[in-house]
Amino acid sequence: MERRRLVILGSTGSVGRQTLDVVRAFPDALEVVGLCAGNNIELLKQQIDEFKPGYISSASETIDHNGARQMPAEEIVSLPEVDIVMAATVGCAGMSPVMAAIDAGKTIALANKEVIVMAGEVLMRRAAETGAKILPVDSEPSALWQCIEGEKSPPERFIITASGGAFRGRKWESLHDVSPAEALKHPTWTMGAKITIDSATLMNKAFEVIETRWMFDIPYERIDVVIHRQSIIHSMAEFADGSVKAQLGPPDMRHPIQLALFYPDRRHNDELPRFDPVKTGSLTFEEMDSSLYPCFDLALDHAKLGGTWPAALAGADEAAVYLFLDGRIRFTDIPDVVASTLASHQPVMNHSIEDAVQAAAWATDYTLAKHATGASV
Amino acid sequence: MERRRLVILGSTGSVGRQTLDVVRAFPDALEVVGLCAGNNIELLKQQIDEFKPGYISSASETIDHNGARQMPAEEIVSLPEVDIVMAATVGCAGMSPVMAAIDAGKTIALANKEVIVMAGEVLMRRAAETGAKILPVDSEPSALWQCIEGEKSPPERFIITASGGAFRGRKWESLHDVSPAEALKHPTWTMGAKITIDSATLMNKAFEVIETRWMFDIPYERIDVVIHRQSIIHSMAEFADGSVKAQLGPPDMRHPIQLALFYPDRRHNDELPRFDPVKTGSLTFEEMDSSLYPCFDLALDHAKLGGTWPAALAGADEAAVYLFLDGRIRFTDIPDVVASTLASHQPVMNHSIEDAVQAAAWATDYTLAKHATGASV
Numbered sequence: 180m181e182r183r184r185l186v187i188l189g190s191t192g193s194v195g196r197q198t199l200d201v202v203r204a205f206p207d208a209l210e211v212v213g214l215c216a217g218n219n220i221e222l223l224k225q226q227i228d229e230f231k232p233g234y235i236s237s238a239s240e241t242i243d244h245n246g247a248r249q250m251p252a253e254e255i256v257s258l259p260e261v262d263i264v265m266a267a268t269v270g271c272a273g274m275s276p277v278m279a280a281i282d283a284g285k286t287i288a289l290a291n292k293e294v295i296v297m298a299g300e301v302l303m304r305r306a307a308e309t310g311a312k313i314l315p316v317d318s319e320p321s322a323l324w325q326c327i328e329g330e331k332s333p334p335e336r337f338i339i340t341a342s343g344g345a346f347r348g349r350k351w352e353s354l355h356d357v358s359p360a361e362a363l364k365h366p367t368w369t370m371g372a373k374i375t376i377d378s379a380t381l382m383n384k385a386f387e388v389i390e391t392r393w394m395f396d397i398p399y400e401r402i403d404v405v406i407h408r409q410s411i412i413h414s415m416a417e418f419a420d421g422s423v424k425a426q427l428g429p430p431d432m433r434h435p436i437q438l439a440l441f442y443p444d445r446r447h448n449d450e451l452p453r454f455d456p457v458k459t460g461s462l463t464f465e466e467m468d469s470s471l472y473p474c475f476d477l478a479l480d481h482a483k484l485g486g487t488w489p490a491a492l493a494g495a496d497e498a499a500v501y502l503f504l505d506g507r508i509r510f511t512d513i514p515d516v517v518a519s520t521l522a523s524h525q526p527v528m529n530h531s532i533e534d535a536v537q538a539a540a541w542a543t544d545y546t547l548a549k550h551a552t553g554a555s556v
Numbered sequence: 557m558e559r560r561r562l563v564i565l566g567s568t569g570s571v572g573r574q575t576l577d578v579v580r581a582f583p584d585a586l587e588v589v590g591l592c593a594g595n596n597i598e599l600l601k602q603q604i605d606e607f608k609p610g611y612i613s614s615a616s617e618t619i620d621h622n623g624a625r626q627m628p629a630e631e632i633v634s635l636p637e638v639d640i641v642m643a644a645t646v647g648c649a650g651m652s653p654v655m656a657a658i659d660a661g662k663t664i665a666l667a668n669k670e671v672i673v674m675a676g677e678v679l680m681r682r683a684a685e686t687g688a689k690i691l692p693v694d695s696e697p698s699a700l701w702q703c704i705e706g707e708k709s710p711p712e713r714f715i716i717t718a719s720g721g722a723f724r725g726r727k728w729e730s731l732h733d734v735s736p737a738e739a740l741k742h743p744t745w746t747m748g749a750k751i752t753i754d755s756a757t758l759m760n761k762a763f764e765v766i767e768t769r770w771m772f773d774i775p776y777e778r779i780d781v782v783i784h785r786q787s788i789i790h791s792m793a794e795f796a797d798g799s800v801k802a803q804l805g806p807p808d809m810r811h812p813i814q815l816a817l818f819y820p821d822r823r824h825n826d827e828l829p830r831f832d833p834v835k836t837g838s839l840t841f842e843e844m845d846s847s848l849y850p851c852f853d854l855a856l857d858h859a860k861l862g863g864t865w866p867a868a869l870a871g872a873d874e875a876a877v878y879l880f881l882d883g884r885i886r887f888t889d890i891p892d893v894v895a896s897t898l899a900s901h902q903p904v905m906n907h908s909i910e911d912a913v914q915a916a917a918w919a920t921d922y923t924l925a926k927h928a929t930g931a932s933v
Contacts, residue, residue: 325801329706332822338833405833415804415833419824420814423804423831424702427792437797445709447796454800456715456782456792456841464833 183440184262186213186234186255188276191222193371194267194290194316194432199226201437204448209440213255214247215268215276234258253279263440265316266291269373270497271490271539274298278532281311288439289394290316293497296386296482297490298535299393305532313394314439318368319387320394321435322413322426327395336417337397339387340407341467342367344379347408351471357510359503367410367430376500380513381467385478389489392482399483404475406465411454428454473514481521486528487538488521494542495520502550520546560817563590563611563633564642565653568599570748571644571667571693571809576603578814581825586817590632591624592645592653611635630656640817642693643668646750647874648867648916651675655909658688665816666771667693670874673763673859674867675912676770682909690771691816695745696764697771698812699790699803704772713794714774716764717784718844719744721756724785728848734887736880744787744807753877757890758844762855766866769859776860781852783842788831805831850891858898863905864915865898871919872897879927897923 185202189195195216202209215236216223223237227245235244236252253276256264264280265288266273273291280287281302289295295302295313306313315321319339327334345364346354362379363372370378377383388402410430417423428434429452437448469475478496482489499516502508508516520542527534562579566572572593579586592613593600600614604622612621613629630653633641641657642665643650650668657664658679666672672679672690683690692698696716704711722741723731739756740749747755754760765779787807794800805811806829814825846852855873859866876893879885885893897919904911 325799330822331820335824407833412802417831418822420811420818420822421805421825421828421830422702422811422815422822425789425802425804427800427802428798434797434799438799441797443708445707445795445797445799447712448798451798453798454794456784457843459841461838461840463838464836466834 182208182210184210184212184260185265185440186215186261186263187211187265187267188215188252188256188273189217189266189268189291190214190226191216191219192267192269193369194436195265197432198265198267198436198440199230200450201433201440201448202230204450205446208446212258212261215252215255252276256280256285257283261285263288265436265440266294267316269293269371271297271493271536271543274532274536274539278302278305281306281309281313284309284311286312286314288314288316288436290436292317292386292390293493295390295393296493297539298530298532299389299489300485301530301532301535303393303396314442315390315394316432316435316439317387317390318430318432318435319414320391321438323391323395323416325426325438326414326416326424330418332419334395334397334416335401335419337391337395337402338415338417338423339384339391339402339404340410340412340414341381341384341404342378342408342410343406344381344383345375346379347406351473351511354510359506362503362510366408368432370432372504373497373500376503377496379510380474381472382474382478382496382513385475385482386493388479389482399479404467406467407463408465409459409462411459411462474517477514477518484526486526487530487534488524488526490535490538491521491524491526491542492517494539495546497539498543498546502547507550516546516550519549559585559587561587561589561637561639562642562817563592563638563640564588564644565592565629565633565650566594566643566645566668567591567603568593568596569644569646570746571813572642574809575642575644575813575817576607577827578810578817578825579607581827582823585823589635589638592629592632629653633657633662634660638662640665642813642817643671644693646670646748648674648870648913648920651909651913651916655679655682658683658686658690661686661688663689663691665691665693665813667813669694669763669767670870672767672770673870674916675907675909676766676866677862678907678909678912680770680773691819692767692771693809693812693816694764694767695807695809695812696791697768698815700768700772700793702803702815703791703793703801707795709796711772711774711793712778712796714768714772714779715792715794715800716761716768716779716781717787717789717791718758718761718781719755719785719787720783721758721760722752723756724783728850728888731887736883739880739887743785745809747809749881750874750877753880754873756887757851758849759851759855759873759890762852762859763870765856766859776856781844783844784840785842786836786839788836788839805829851894854891854895861903863903864907864911865901865903867912867915868898868901868903868919869894871916872923874916875920875923879924884927893923893927896926
């Protein structure tokens with residue numbers, strides 16, 4: 180087989196680095212054509228030295244290129260020699276290169292869930308037009324994708340599992356004084372800061388429901404969420420006859436990353452941990468009490484309104500997480516801050532991608548401006 | 557879609573009756589062409605009155621045919637109007653009509669696992685020659701089949717789950733005085749007597765390993781067994797990249813029966829129970845301590861010898877279970893009785909189906925003859 184030629188958007192982030200771990204394990208099968216990163220120039224330089232991409236994109240003009248051409252990420256993903264784009268950027272800023280890859284009809288491994296939250300319907304329609312393939316990298320949608328693989332009948336219900344995040348089992352009211360450091364301690368997954376905070380509020384779980392709704396074209400009422408503390412069952416699909424399939428594995432993002440890079444093949448990788456049922460001992464399920472997680476219902480209630488509502492939601496959440504990590508609002512302020520921004524949103528229905536990008540940017544700016552002086556919500 | 561025309565071998569047994577439950581739920585999709593049963597003439601008569609098959613086979617010459625023609629099961633399964641044969645007979649006697657269906661190139665839903673235990677390699681080779689399709693009905697192989705559906709890469713490992721049977725957690729030595737009634741109380745599944753006793757000894761689990769080995773052409777060393785008390789996860793497949801898929805559902809044989817009848821379609825059936833993760837609460841796994849279950853290693857050690865060994869194993873076990881249910885040997889005698897017969901077996905290697913049938917019949921007769929006078933092992 181020829182090597183698959185890969186561009187990584189967000190190569191210095193958590194998923195970007197783990198993608199390069201997979202590339203290291205398969206030097207004969209994967210080739211890095213382009214690396215795109217933001218401000219972590221030191222790490223990007225190391226990655227350039229190691230993987231020798233032909234093209235790079237970064238926030239720095241002065242980076243040592245080591246023979247690589249610097250050009251905008253949108254142009255790199257559209258190059259004819261690119262087979263697959265790993266979209267591992269965090270937040271709403273990832274939309275532009277993802278849309279460029281979709282317009283170029285590429286295969287996109289999508290870890291950057293905010294872009295499908297912002298404009299899932301429009302994005303999937305555009306991908307259908309251009310022939311671009313969107314493959315899930317997020318572990319829950321990846322599990323659902325694996326569960327429905329080869330099935331002739333559509334799933335009747337998806338059951339997305341949720342670890343419950345850093346504060347599972349605690350009452351929301353008790354979280355008034357938690358610090359960013361506490362909220363950044365995820366019980367099962369090692370991930371970037373934004374998604375770890377989103378996991379603690381369960382905003383991330385709402386985003387996965389929205390992602391699932393559009394990626395698999397399944398109505399919201401057929402998507403359930405259940406608390407599963409071990410993060411071993413990554414999600415489940417129920418079929419018309421009541422048969423349920425689950426996808427399992429130790430919580431390690433390299434599993435879904437590798438599957439997306441090699442799909443439909445699966446390759447042996449000794450570096451990946453394996454599921455041992457006896458060592459695991461037991462897998463538990465609990466009802467998700469959404470009163471414990473006010474972000475969850477807030478997010479889905481607005482996502483279901485359609486139009487630019489989910490984009491505004493994603494933009495407001497991005498700002499609220501930033502404000503919390505920056506010490507300017509409390510953890511328990513996050514849903515109120517998001518709700519307050521959404522209350523001022525002027526939605527566009529029958530929206531374009533551009534409308535979604537503008538709505539997200541407006542929501543982020545509006546939220547940040549409101550808290551520029553450190554004013555309380 | 558045209559109705560699928562069905563013959564049921566063993567229509568009055570547990571799987572046969574549950575197959576007719578599925579037919580009742582889909583009168584427009586399934587048509588009973590033939591019913592074959594043994595001595596339960598009363599129930600067979602009721603089934604003939606209700607389902608009006610064109611053909612029947614029974615142990616009685618005098619049964620009221622109600623318009624149905626009586627003919628040998630081997631001829632019924634071979635009729636051109638038959639689409640699918642549910643092989644739900646119990647024990648080694650099921651081989652002859654199953655082989656007739658294979659020779660006729662039919663689709664066979666195989667619940668009668670003894671026939672694939674007896675001669676799995678030869679049987680699957682013959683099916684490949686005639687174009688017959690063998691679909692699993694046993695819940696564990698059905699789960700594995702569902703887990704590998706649509707996968708391009710072969711599974712690297714199968715994990716078969718075992719409830720542990722009626723006496724799980726008890727030491728083998730403590731089972732000296734258990735009665736047939738106690739052994740017939742399966743903790744999770746409602747099944748016929750033979751398979752319930754085989755489940756208590758874990759002979760049944762060894763049979764499933766043998767069935768899996770041949771049905772999916774996977775080496776024995778890639779098949780593991782794990783104790784899973786809830787019988788909710790019916791089995792799991794691990795792929796090269798470490799991803800694991802599991803098939804789940806409440807323990808109800810109508811699930812795998814319905815899937816085999818409609819494959820590759822899945823149909824909604826309100827009568828089938830659904831998996832509720834929260835009500836289930838937890839799924840547990842424990843190592844199978846094969847010292848607790850002497851039949852398990854005995855069976856696999858002999859099955860791996862090939863030739864007519866597994867057929868003799870199946871025949872000896874059938875007799876031993878009969879002797880236990882008839883009060884002539886103790887529960888804990890079962891492995892010794894089987895081992896004693898196997899010690900006298902003269903195997904045929906490079907065997908035919910006929911060799912396997914003869915070996916099984918020899919083993920059954922030899923075992924019964926040895927205990928005809930009630931002599932102890």
